[in-house]
Amino acid sequence: MVIGPNGDNLGRMSSRAANELAMSYGLDLYCVAPQAQPPVCKILNYGKFRFEKQKSERAQKKNSKSAAYKEVQLHISIGQHDLDVKAKRARGFLEDGDKVNIRVVLKGREMAHQDLAVELMKRFIEALGDDLSLGVEKQPSWEGKCYSSVITSKKK
Numbered sequence: 001m002v003i004g005p006n007g008d009n010l011g012r013m014s015s016r017a018a019n020e021l022a023m024s025y026g027l028d029l030y031c032v033a034p035q036a037q038p039p040v041c042k043i044l045n046y047g048k049f050r051f052e053k054q055k056s057e058r059a060q061k062k063n064s065k066s067a068a069y070k071e072v073q074l075h076i077s078i079g080q081h082d083l084d085v086k087a088k089r090a091r092g093f094l095e096d097g098d099k100v101n102i103r104v105v106l107k108g109r110e111m112a113h114q115d116l117a118v119e120l121m122k123r124f125i126e127a128l129g130d131d132l133s134l135g136v137e138k139q140p141s142w143e144g145k146c147y148s149s150v151i152t153s154k155k156k
Contacts, residue, residue, distance in 0.1 A: 003032070003042040012038055069150075071101045074124060076116045083120075087127035094128070094153040099137060104147040117147040125151070 002010040002018045005025055013021075015029075018041055022029040028046040031039055070093040072086050090100045102124060104117040121140050128134060128151070138150035 001036070001038050001040045002029075003040065005043045015041075018043075068098045069101050070098045071103060072124075074102070074104045074120060076104065076106065076110055076113065076120055078120070083124060083127060087124060087129075090124075090151075091128055094134070094151070097153070100151045102149050102151060106145050106147075111145060114142075114147070121147060121149060125149075 001012055002021070004010050005027055010021070018029050022043045025043055027043050029041050030044055030046055030049065031041045033040040070090070072090045074083070074086065078086075090102070093100050102121065104120050106114070106117055110116075118140070125134070133154040135152045135154045136149060137152050138148075140147060140149040
């Protein structure tokens with residue numbers, strides 16, 4: 001099946017006849033759908049076609065933003081003001097559309113006070129504020145000496 005340079009259907013023909021027809025136009029024969037029965041080919045300027053395809057891929061890549069992971073690290077001995085500053089920073093990350101990995105790190109004998117890490121995580125999430133509709137991508141869990149959770153913003 002051959003499609004002409006103007007988009008009109010030229011019908012079924014052999015590959016040799018389609019190549020000769022494309023040469024008569026001074027263009028290339030490009031197989032658009034090789035798996036179709038019969039295969040669909042189009043007569044076009046392949047260099048221009050490839051350029052336009054690359055241009056649209058670059059535009060798509062430019063416009064798409066993958067959510068980056070930002071990390072906020074806390075210790076159980078953190079002061080209230082420092083906690084508020086880190087919460088404000090995390091709120092900014094969430095508003096930008098990033099995912100925030102919150103980690104409460106315990107050192108040495110602090111491991112005996114894991115309940116303080118759990119409480120600090122709850123305080124930090126409350127400090128992020130209710131104006132953001134938060135979504136928990138990964139529930140808080142222990143990973144060695146770290147208590148971590150991944151938070152996202154549901155609001156676009």
